[in-house]
Amino acid sequence: MSKMKRLTVFMLVSLLLLVTACGxxxxxxxxxxxxxxxxxxxxxxxxxxxxxxxxxxxxxxxxxxxxxxxxxxxxxxxxxxxxxxxxxxxxxxxxxxxxxxxxxxxxxxxxxxxxxxxxxxxxxxxxxxxxxxxxxxxxxxxxxxxxxxxxxxxxxMPSMFFINADMWKEAGLGEYPQTWDEVEAAAKKLTKDDVYGITINIDAYHITNYVKSYGGGWGNGKTINSAENVQALQKIFDMYKEGVAVTPKALGYGWDGEVFANGKAAMTTGGYWYKGYLKDANPNLNYVALPVPKGTVNGGTMIxxxxxxxxxxxxxxxxxxxxxxxxxxxxxxxxxxxxxxxxxxxxxxxxxxxxxxxKAVEKALDYSTDFAYPAETKKFIDELVKQLEAAILGGTSQSPQQLLDGIQQQFQ
Amino acid sequence: MAAYENRNAMIDHSRSNRPSWLRSLADSDVAVGWLFTLPFLVLWVWWFLYPFAQSFLRSFQDVSFTALNDATFIGLQNYIQILNDPEFYQAVLHSLQLVVIAVPVQTLLGLLMAVLVNQKMKGQGIFRTVFFIPYITSQIAVTTVFMMLFKKGTFVTKFFTLFGFEDVTWFADTRYALLFVSILFIFQQCGFSMIVYLSGLQEIPRDLYEAGQMDGASKWAQFRYITLPSLKPVTFFVVSVATLLGFQIYDQIAAISRYGALGSPAGATSTVVTYFYQHGIRYMNIGYGSAAVVLFFFIIMFITFLQKKWLGDKE
The missing domain is CATH 3.40.190.10 (Periplasmic binding protein-like II)
Incomplete structure (x- = not known):
């Protein structure tokens, strides 16, 4: 076989292999x-x-x-x-x-x-x-x-809990919190001047993370007023009552990420989208991402x-x-x-x-679960947000139990 | 002259060639009137009458927005449900409050601004433009700027503490949110009222004022007995339009409710329109939403009737 013929055969075989591989x-x-x-x-x-x-x-x-x-x-x-x-x-x-x-x-x-x-x-x-x-x-x-x-x-991706690492260090706090009680204690130390310890967005996503960490959930509308959910809401109410928590809206911001990026709150619940957002909004912010703190159990939402x-x-x-x-x-x-x-x-x-x-959130992949909102999801979310806003921003005297009982009645 | 006669002769010839029914149609004022009205009429039927008839029909049905063919006739059930819903009354009350606060203030301010820019002074055109700009600026843009101004700790919220208000973010506070929307609405609508009043002021005959001056009427007396009565039809128009727009306010509320439930905080800014939108569109219950719209239509009609009775030109 001449050199030219060998080269032609080699080229054809190579082409054939390439086409096969691509196929x-x-x-x-x-x-x-x-x-x-x-x-x-x-x-x-x-x-x-x-x-x-x-x-x-x-x-x-x-x-x-x-x-x-x-x-x-x-x-x-x-x-x-x-x-x-x-x-x-x-x-x-x-x-x-x-x-x-x-x-x-x-x-x-x-x-x-x-x-x-x-x-x-x-x-x-x-x-x-x-x-x-x-x-x-x-x-x-x-x-x-x-x-x-x-x-x-x-x-x-499981939901997450974010902490401003610099603020945490400045406040002389040690280990990062693993429970909401620890978060509450830290929030008291982190609250000063116009900075709040934690921002709790009155939004169904964030609230659901709290209820799941107390072993609760919405059960597609069947367990809205469960004892676990009441306990979770009580923790949120407590932090507001103590003045260590703030809603983004009260500060004139749209959502929790803005409050966190602007250094107006040291902690917040959030999600994987924080990475991309913080990269643009405040590239110098030094933060840590942890699993949602425990109320009574390990729990959070799976997005x-x-x-x-x-x-x-x-x-x-x-x-x-x-x-x-x-x-x-x-x-x-x-x-x-x-x-x-x-x-x-x-x-x-x-x-x-x-x-x-x-990396710290990896373990939450094992226990985080779906939202399980009622079938009339938008109506439920609106009602939950409205009632929580009335209690937190409007100063109504409803207890978490009364609040959730009222919503439960509408979603039997 | 000869050319003119030729032309007329040609027109007569062309007319005589037309069929008789067309000739009588062209000679009829009524027919010509209808012809000129026809384009508007077609659009009105297409854009208003037909959708309203559809809404009226849907208001007696149990029907989802996304499955319009699966409608069930339920009689007056939607109306009964709405009339038993406290949120509907809250929404109506908020709409009324907004109109009662905003309409008189923006009408008065519009009149004041019109009288000011109607004076002969330097920079008259600039003032007219500046006053009119908020009306033609995007409502969302104006709302966003106002939201920045009414945040806790700004000079605006601090200024209002002089009048007993608290230094809080107004649109996040259930006590102040509706007032915030009212101020926003007044700011945006003043320019429109001013322009309408300005055109009204320029229509008032000068000799009325000259006669007043000769009779020794003061400036205030001229304003009170010449300007105001002459502007009565304009005032009726301004008040009617402002009332309609006040009832229909939506964009500003949607902007401040962003990231929250419509009517946020805690339903403090919910109006009849947000009530309809929430039920009809967001919850996809178009039958229920349509019933709310029909009720809303009759509320507005009733209020316009009252305005016509009190402010309208009797003639």
């Missing part, structure tokens, strides 16, 4: 689909709320989706805030202009599942070549209602984001394929760098290496 895996952890370019191109839209950094990652993924699915075009629609998202979405669904699939958190999903607005994915999984074994079972389970799967999990196909999506299979594509290794790794713990098992293992500031 097995696109490097994103998702097996490549059959590239049937004869089919008509489907356009699907994904809706989400999040930061500009999130948008960039999604736009990059949308730009590369045709490598995996040549007949698929993905458009990204960003909503300005979670409030806007949840308020606008029903109108869009009614008008038939909602995105085909959305990224949402488990915090508000149950109401929508209950009202039949999301597609059950079980029958679409096989034809769309979705491999659910890539995801942690605990993440997928959050998205199952009555044994039906409603979401392709994107991330799973899980997932991609959910809406019931009126024009092409549900295409929407599911696009949703699944967004869980590819490359996209998920980008999110991992922003502090998102991927629901993909192989990547989740690297999460605490990439985000060492959250």
């Amino acid at each position: 097995k895996d696109n490097g994103g952890g998702i097996p490549a689909a059959d590239k049937d370019e004869s089919q008509e191109k489907a356009t699907v839209t994904m809706g989400f709320w999040g930061t500009a950094q999130d948008l960039k990652i999604y736009q990059d993924a949308a730009a590369s989706i045709s490598d995996q699915y040549p007949n698929l075009e993905l458009k990204i629609k960003q909503y300005p805030s979670s409030e806007q998202f949840w308020n606008v979405l029903p109108g869009e669904i009614a008008a038939g202009v909602a995105p085909d699939f959305i990224k949402i958190s488990n915090e508000g999903a149950y109401e929508y599942i209950n009202k039949g607005l999301f597609t059950s994915l079980d029958e679409l999984i096989a034809p769309s070549d979705v491999d659910m074994n890539r995801f942690a079972a605990s993440s997928a389970d959050i998205w199952k209602v009555d044994d039906k799967l409603y979401g392709i999990p994107n991330l799973t 899980s984001d997932a991609y959910v196909v809406l019931k009126d999506a024009k092409n549900k299979e295409a929407a599911l394929k696009a949703a699944y594509y967004l869980t590819n290794d490359k996209t998920q790794t980008e999110f991992l760098k922003l502090g998102f713990n991927s629901a993909v098992t192989s990547l989740s293992a690297k999460y605490f290496e990439e985000n060492p500031e959250f």
Whole structure:
């Protein structure tokens, strides 16, 4: 064989190997689909709320989706805030202009599942070549209602408790707190001038973390006035009464992260999004992230984001394929760098290496649980917030027991 | 002259070529009037009458916003439920309070500002523009600035302590939140009242004032007996519009309730509109929300009727 012929054969074999390798895996952890370019191109839209950094990652993924699915075009629609998202979405669904699939958190999903607005994915999984074994079972389970799967999990992360490390040190405090009693004691020492020991946002997410740490929960509306929940609310009331706690609103801020970033409170409950936010809002802030302190038990909420196909999506299979594509290794790794713990098992293992500031929270993955709000979630959240605001900002004399009894009556 | 006659002859010829029904239509003032009104009428039917009829129909149904085809007729049940809901009365009360506080103040301020900028003085145009700017600025932007101004510890909240108010964040305090919204509304609407009054002032004949001066009327007497009566139709318009806008206030409340429940803090700023929005849109119960809207419509109609009776031009 001449030298030229040998070179040609070598090149052809190399090309063949390369094509075979690409056919097995696109490097994103998702097996490549059959590239049937004869089919008509489907356009699907994904809706989400999040930061500009999130948008960039999604736009990059949308730009590369045709490598995996040549007949698929993905458009990204960003909503300005979670409030806007949840308020606008029903109108869009009614008008038939909602995105085909959305990224949402488990915090508000149950109401929508209950009202039949999301597609059950079980029958679409096989034809769309979705491999659910890539995801942690605990993440997928959050998205199952009555044994039906409603979401392709994107991330799973327990709630957290943040402390301003510099303030803690300046106050001469030693070990970080593990219980709410210790938090309360520390808050008294940290409160001075215009700085409060702790900010407690009157918001269902934060309140739920308190009740879960006392062994309570909402039980989908069945256990709103349980003794554990009353005990948790009593702790919150106590800290306000002692003047060591403040709501973000009372200081003119929108949410707890702003209070914490501006050094107006030394402690707060929060979540993984603090990393990205604090990086922009106050890069010099020295903080520590811990699991939610214990009331009587180890407990807290588990936040899980997932991609959910809406019931009126024009092409549900295409929407599911696009949703699944967004869980590819490359996209998920980008999110991992922003502090998102991927629901993909192989990547989740690297999460605490990439985000060492959250290492202390790892153990909370074992015991943190879903929100379990009542089916009329928004109504419940509004009522809970309203009653707590009336008690804390309005000075009504309702006890935690009376407050929760009143809400329980509405959600029997 | 010949050209003019030719032209008229051509017009007559062209008219005589038209069918008789078209000729009689063109000659009828009523038909021409309807023709000119038609574009507005179509839009009014499309944008108001049809949605209102839909709302009226939905108000007798148990229907979700996201499943409009699965409606069940439930008669007056939505109305009965609303009329038994203390939150509805609270919302109506807040709407009334807001209108009662804000409308007279912004009407008076608008009149005062209009009289001021109607004087011959230096920088008249600048004053007119400055006073009008809040009205054309985004409501959310103005609300955001006001929220910064009314935070605990600012010079504004400290200034109000001189009048017995506490130094607190106004929009986070259940005692002051509605007053905060009222001040915000007054600030934004004054410019509009001023412009309407200004046009009214410029319509008053000069000779009325000259006659007054000749009779020895003081400035105050001229204002009291010439200006104010002449502005009565304008005042009716300003008060009516301000009342309607006061009842419909939403953006400002949504902005201060951001990150909390609508009507925050603790429902202190809930109004009839937020009540409707919360039930109809946020909780997706469009039947219930529609019933609230229908009730709201009749409340506004009744108040406008009273205003017309007291302030309207009898003629």
